[in-house]
Amino acid sequence: MTNLSNQPDRGINRKTSLKLRSIITAFISLLFFSCENQALYDQYQAIDNTTWEKDKEYYFTFLVTDISVPYNLTLEVRNNNLYPYQNLWLFCKEELPIGPLKRDTIECMLANEYGKWHGHGISLFQSSFPIRTNHVFPYEGQYTFSFRQGMRNDKLSGIQEIGFRVEKAQ
Incomplete structure:
Protein backbone atom coordinates (compact mmCIF):
# COMPACT_ATOMS: atom_id res chain seq x y z
CA MET A 1 0.00 0.00 0.00
CA CYS A 35 6.89 52.79 -21.11
CA GLU A 36 5.22 53.92 -24.31
CA ASN A 37 7.02 56.96 -25.65
CA GLN A 38 4.68 59.89 -26.28
CA ALA A 39 7.28 61.71 -28.40
CA LEU A 40 6.19 62.54 -31.92
CA TYR A 41 9.74 63.68 -32.64
CA ASP A 42 12.99 63.50 -30.63
CA GLN A 43 16.23 64.28 -32.44
CA TYR A 44 19.70 65.60 -31.62
CA GLN A 45 22.32 67.14 -33.88
CA ALA A 46 26.00 67.36 -33.02
CA ILE A 47 27.65 70.77 -33.26
CA ASP A 48 30.65 70.49 -35.60
CA ASN A 49 33.85 70.29 -33.49
CA THR A 50 31.85 71.68 -30.53
CA THR A 51 32.24 75.10 -32.16
CA TRP A 52 29.02 76.69 -33.36
CA GLU A 53 29.75 79.00 -36.29
CA LYS A 54 27.71 82.22 -36.38
CA ASP A 55 26.05 81.40 -39.74
CA LYS A 56 25.47 77.65 -39.09
CA GLU A 57 21.80 76.75 -38.72
CA TYR A 58 20.48 73.40 -37.45
CA TYR A 59 17.16 72.10 -38.80
CA PHE A 60 14.58 69.78 -37.23
CA THR A 61 11.78 68.60 -39.53
CA PHE A 62 8.83 66.45 -38.45
CA LEU A 63 5.36 65.49 -39.66
CA VAL A 64 2.18 66.34 -37.72
CA THR A 65 -0.85 64.20 -38.57
CA ASP A 66 -3.04 64.73 -35.49
CA ILE A 67 -3.91 68.39 -34.91
CA SER A 68 -6.63 67.62 -32.35
CA VAL A 69 -4.22 67.11 -29.43
CA PRO A 70 -1.85 69.60 -27.78
CA TYR A 71 1.92 69.10 -27.87
CA ASN A 72 4.88 70.27 -25.82
CA LEU A 73 7.88 71.53 -27.81
CA THR A 74 11.23 71.41 -26.03
CA LEU A 75 14.71 72.52 -27.03
CA GLU A 76 17.56 70.43 -25.59
CA VAL A 77 21.09 71.83 -25.19
CA ARG A 78 24.17 69.79 -24.29
CA ASN A 79 27.15 71.90 -23.25
CA ASN A 80 30.53 71.12 -21.71
CA ASN A 81 32.65 72.99 -19.16
CA LEU A 82 34.34 75.01 -21.91
CA TYR A 83 31.20 77.04 -22.61
CA PRO A 84 32.24 80.56 -21.54
CA TYR A 85 28.85 82.13 -20.74
CA GLN A 86 25.92 81.86 -18.39
CA ASN A 87 23.30 82.04 -21.14
CA LEU A 88 22.83 81.17 -24.80
CA TRP A 89 20.82 83.32 -27.21
CA LEU A 90 19.25 81.51 -30.18
CA PHE A 91 17.41 82.68 -33.27
CA CYS A 92 14.54 80.31 -34.00
CA LYS A 93 12.60 79.97 -37.26
CA GLU A 94 9.41 77.96 -37.67
CA GLU A 95 8.22 76.88 -41.11
CA LEU A 96 4.58 75.80 -41.19
CA PRO A 97 3.00 73.73 -43.97
CA ILE A 98 0.89 76.78 -44.85
CA GLY A 99 1.56 80.40 -44.05
CA PRO A 100 4.45 82.74 -43.37
CA LEU A 101 7.74 81.91 -41.69
CA LYS A 102 7.69 82.65 -37.95
CA ARG A 103 10.79 83.96 -36.14
CA ASP A 104 11.64 84.20 -32.48
CA THR A 105 14.59 84.81 -30.17
CA ILE A 106 15.15 82.44 -27.26
CA GLU A 107 17.39 82.87 -24.23
CA CYS A 108 18.59 79.66 -22.60
CA MET A 109 20.04 80.05 -19.10
CA LEU A 110 22.71 77.37 -18.82
CA ALA A 111 24.29 78.43 -15.51
CA ASN A 112 23.47 80.49 -12.45
CA GLU A 113 25.26 83.73 -11.52
CA TYR A 114 28.00 81.74 -9.74
CA GLY A 115 28.76 79.57 -12.78
CA LYS A 116 27.02 76.38 -11.59
CA TRP A 117 25.47 74.59 -14.56
CA HIS A 118 21.70 74.11 -14.44
CA GLY A 119 21.66 70.97 -16.56
CA HIS A 120 22.14 67.36 -15.55
CA GLY A 121 25.57 65.79 -15.93
CA ILE A 122 29.17 65.86 -14.79
CA SER A 123 31.35 67.09 -17.66
CA LEU A 124 28.57 67.21 -20.27
CA PHE A 125 25.44 69.01 -19.12
CA GLN A 126 22.00 68.57 -20.65
CA SER A 127 19.39 71.29 -20.20
CA SER A 128 15.78 71.37 -21.41
CA PHE A 129 14.00 74.55 -22.43
CA PRO A 130 10.25 74.51 -23.11
CA ILE A 131 9.50 76.47 -26.26
CA ARG A 132 5.75 75.88 -26.24
CA THR A 133 3.46 74.01 -23.89
CA ASN A 134 0.03 72.66 -24.81
CA HIS A 135 0.55 73.91 -28.35
CA VAL A 136 -2.03 72.87 -30.95
CA PHE A 137 -0.63 72.81 -34.46
CA PRO A 138 -2.93 74.69 -36.85
CA TYR A 139 -2.37 72.43 -39.89
CA GLU A 140 -1.47 68.86 -40.68
CA GLY A 141 1.78 68.50 -42.52
CA GLN A 142 5.52 69.05 -42.30
CA TYR A 143 6.95 71.52 -39.80
CA THR A 144 10.57 72.67 -39.62
CA PHE A 145 12.22 74.43 -36.70
CA SER A 146 15.70 75.82 -37.18
CA PHE A 147 18.13 77.29 -34.66
CA ARG A 148 21.12 79.59 -35.12
CA GLN A 149 23.27 80.89 -32.28
CA GLY A 150 22.71 84.55 -31.51
CA MET A 151 25.78 85.27 -29.41
CA ARG A 152 28.35 87.89 -30.44
CA ASN A 153 31.03 85.27 -31.10
CA ASP A 154 31.66 84.20 -34.69
CA LYS A 155 32.75 80.82 -33.27
CA LEU A 156 30.99 79.75 -30.08
CA SER A 157 32.75 76.92 -28.23
CA GLY A 158 31.37 74.55 -25.63
CA ILE A 159 27.99 73.62 -27.13
CA GLN A 160 28.19 69.97 -28.16
CA GLU A 161 24.65 69.14 -29.30
CA ILE A 162 21.23 70.62 -29.65
CA GLY A 163 18.04 68.64 -29.77
CA PHE A 164 14.37 69.17 -30.37
CA ARG A 165 11.50 67.13 -28.91
CA VAL A 166 7.81 67.23 -29.75
CA GLU A 167 5.59 65.15 -27.49
CA LYS A 168 1.93 64.92 -26.65
CA ALA A 169 1.00 67.05 -23.66
CA GLN A 170 -0.15 65.14 -20.59
Whole structure:
Protein backbone atom coordinates (compact mmCIF):
# COMPACT_ATOMS: atom_id res chain seq x y z
CA MET A 1 0.00 0.00 0.00
CA THR A 2 1.26 3.47 -0.88
CA ASN A 3 1.28 6.34 1.54
CA LEU A 4 -0.50 9.20 -0.29
CA SER A 5 -0.03 11.76 2.46
CA ASN A 6 3.66 12.34 1.56
CA GLN A 7 3.05 13.01 -2.14
CA PRO A 8 2.47 16.61 -3.18
CA ASP A 9 -0.91 17.60 -4.51
CA ARG A 10 -0.12 18.17 -8.20
CA GLY A 11 -3.42 19.94 -8.86
CA ILE A 12 -2.64 22.68 -6.35
CA ASN A 13 0.92 23.13 -7.70
CA ARG A 14 -0.37 23.44 -11.27
CA LYS A 15 -2.95 26.04 -10.24
CA THR A 16 -0.35 28.03 -8.30
CA SER A 17 2.11 27.83 -11.20
CA LEU A 18 -0.56 28.96 -13.68
CA LYS A 19 -1.54 31.91 -11.45
CA LEU A 20 2.10 32.90 -11.01
CA ARG A 21 2.69 32.81 -14.78
CA SER A 22 -0.43 34.90 -15.37
CA ILE A 23 0.68 37.51 -12.84
CA ILE A 24 4.19 37.71 -14.34
CA THR A 25 2.79 38.01 -17.88
CA ALA A 26 0.39 40.76 -16.81
CA PHE A 27 3.19 42.63 -15.02
CA ILE A 28 5.51 42.47 -18.05
CA SER A 29 2.71 43.60 -20.37
CA LEU A 30 1.90 46.50 -18.06
CA LEU A 31 5.57 47.45 -17.96
CA PHE A 32 5.79 47.56 -21.77
CA PHE A 33 2.62 49.61 -22.17
CA SER A 34 3.54 52.07 -19.40
CA CYS A 35 6.89 52.79 -21.11
CA GLU A 36 5.22 53.92 -24.31
CA ASN A 37 7.02 56.96 -25.65
CA GLN A 38 4.68 59.89 -26.28
CA ALA A 39 7.28 61.71 -28.40
CA LEU A 40 6.19 62.54 -31.92
CA TYR A 41 9.74 63.68 -32.64
CA ASP A 42 12.99 63.50 -30.63
CA GLN A 43 16.23 64.28 -32.44
CA TYR A 44 19.70 65.60 -31.62
CA GLN A 45 22.32 67.14 -33.88
CA ALA A 46 26.00 67.36 -33.02
CA ILE A 47 27.65 70.77 -33.26
CA ASP A 48 30.65 70.49 -35.60
CA ASN A 49 33.85 70.29 -33.49
CA THR A 50 31.85 71.68 -30.53
CA THR A 51 32.24 75.10 -32.16
CA TRP A 52 29.02 76.69 -33.36
CA GLU A 53 29.75 79.00 -36.29
CA LYS A 54 27.71 82.22 -36.38
CA ASP A 55 26.05 81.40 -39.74
CA LYS A 56 25.47 77.65 -39.09
CA GLU A 57 21.80 76.75 -38.72
CA TYR A 58 20.48 73.40 -37.45
CA TYR A 59 17.16 72.10 -38.80
CA PHE A 60 14.58 69.78 -37.23
CA THR A 61 11.78 68.60 -39.53
CA PHE A 62 8.83 66.45 -38.45
CA LEU A 63 5.36 65.49 -39.66
CA VAL A 64 2.18 66.34 -37.72
CA THR A 65 -0.85 64.20 -38.57
CA ASP A 66 -3.04 64.73 -35.49
CA ILE A 67 -3.91 68.39 -34.91
CA SER A 68 -6.63 67.62 -32.35
CA VAL A 69 -4.22 67.11 -29.43
CA PRO A 70 -1.85 69.60 -27.78
CA TYR A 71 1.92 69.10 -27.87
CA ASN A 72 4.88 70.27 -25.82
CA LEU A 73 7.88 71.53 -27.81
CA THR A 74 11.23 71.41 -26.03
CA LEU A 75 14.71 72.52 -27.03
CA GLU A 76 17.56 70.43 -25.59
CA VAL A 77 21.09 71.83 -25.19
CA ARG A 78 24.17 69.79 -24.29
CA ASN A 79 27.15 71.90 -23.25
CA ASN A 80 30.53 71.12 -21.71
CA ASN A 81 32.65 72.99 -19.16
CA LEU A 82 34.34 75.01 -21.91
CA TYR A 83 31.20 77.04 -22.61
CA PRO A 84 32.24 80.56 -21.54
CA TYR A 85 28.85 82.13 -20.74
CA GLN A 86 25.92 81.86 -18.39
CA ASN A 87 23.30 82.04 -21.14
CA LEU A 88 22.83 81.17 -24.80
CA TRP A 89 20.82 83.32 -27.21
CA LEU A 90 19.25 81.51 -30.18
CA PHE A 91 17.41 82.68 -33.27
CA CYS A 92 14.54 80.31 -34.00
CA LYS A 93 12.60 79.97 -37.26
CA GLU A 94 9.41 77.96 -37.67
CA GLU A 95 8.22 76.88 -41.11
CA LEU A 96 4.58 75.80 -41.19
CA PRO A 97 3.00 73.73 -43.97
CA ILE A 98 0.89 76.78 -44.85
CA GLY A 99 1.56 80.40 -44.05
CA PRO A 100 4.45 82.74 -43.37
CA LEU A 101 7.74 81.91 -41.69
CA LYS A 102 7.69 82.65 -37.95
CA ARG A 103 10.79 83.96 -36.14
CA ASP A 104 11.64 84.20 -32.48
CA THR A 105 14.59 84.81 -30.17
CA ILE A 106 15.15 82.44 -27.26
CA GLU A 107 17.39 82.87 -24.23
CA CYS A 108 18.59 79.66 -22.60
CA MET A 109 20.04 80.05 -19.10
CA LEU A 110 22.71 77.37 -18.82
CA ALA A 111 24.29 78.43 -15.51
CA ASN A 112 23.47 80.49 -12.45
CA GLU A 113 25.26 83.73 -11.52
CA TYR A 114 28.00 81.74 -9.74
CA GLY A 115 28.76 79.57 -12.78
CA LYS A 116 27.02 76.38 -11.59
CA TRP A 117 25.47 74.59 -14.56
CA HIS A 118 21.70 74.11 -14.44
CA GLY A 119 21.66 70.97 -16.56
CA HIS A 120 22.14 67.36 -15.55
CA GLY A 121 25.57 65.79 -15.93
CA ILE A 122 29.17 65.86 -14.79
CA SER A 123 31.35 67.09 -17.66
CA LEU A 124 28.57 67.21 -20.27
CA PHE A 125 25.44 69.01 -19.12
CA GLN A 126 22.00 68.57 -20.65
CA SER A 127 19.39 71.29 -20.20
CA SER A 128 15.78 71.37 -21.41
CA PHE A 129 14.00 74.55 -22.43
CA PRO A 130 10.25 74.51 -23.11
CA ILE A 131 9.50 76.47 -26.26
CA ARG A 132 5.75 75.88 -26.24
CA THR A 133 3.46 74.01 -23.89
CA ASN A 134 0.03 72.66 -24.81
CA HIS A 135 0.55 73.91 -28.35
CA VAL A 136 -2.03 72.87 -30.95
CA PHE A 137 -0.63 72.81 -34.46
CA PRO A 138 -2.93 74.69 -36.85
CA TYR A 139 -2.37 72.43 -39.89
CA GLU A 140 -1.47 68.86 -40.68
CA GLY A 141 1.78 68.50 -42.52
CA GLN A 142 5.52 69.05 -42.30
CA TYR A 143 6.95 71.52 -39.80
CA THR A 144 10.57 72.67 -39.62
CA PHE A 145 12.22 74.43 -36.70
CA SER A 146 15.70 75.82 -37.18
CA PHE A 147 18.13 77.29 -34.66
CA ARG A 148 21.12 79.59 -35.12
CA GLN A 149 23.27 80.89 -32.28
CA GLY A 150 22.71 84.55 -31.51
CA MET A 151 25.78 85.27 -29.41
CA ARG A 152 28.35 87.89 -30.44
CA ASN A 153 31.03 85.27 -31.10
CA ASP A 154 31.66 84.20 -34.69
CA LYS A 155 32.75 80.82 -33.27
CA LEU A 156 30.99 79.75 -30.08
CA SER A 157 32.75 76.92 -28.23
CA GLY A 158 31.37 74.55 -25.63
CA ILE A 159 27.99 73.62 -27.13
CA GLN A 160 28.19 69.97 -28.16
CA GLU A 161 24.65 69.14 -29.30
CA ILE A 162 21.23 70.62 -29.65
CA GLY A 163 18.04 68.64 -29.77
CA PHE A 164 14.37 69.17 -30.37
CA ARG A 165 11.50 67.13 -28.91
CA VAL A 166 7.81 67.23 -29.75
CA GLU A 167 5.59 65.15 -27.49
CA LYS A 168 1.93 64.92 -26.65
CA ALA A 169 1.00 67.05 -23.66
CA GLN A 170 -0.15 65.14 -20.59
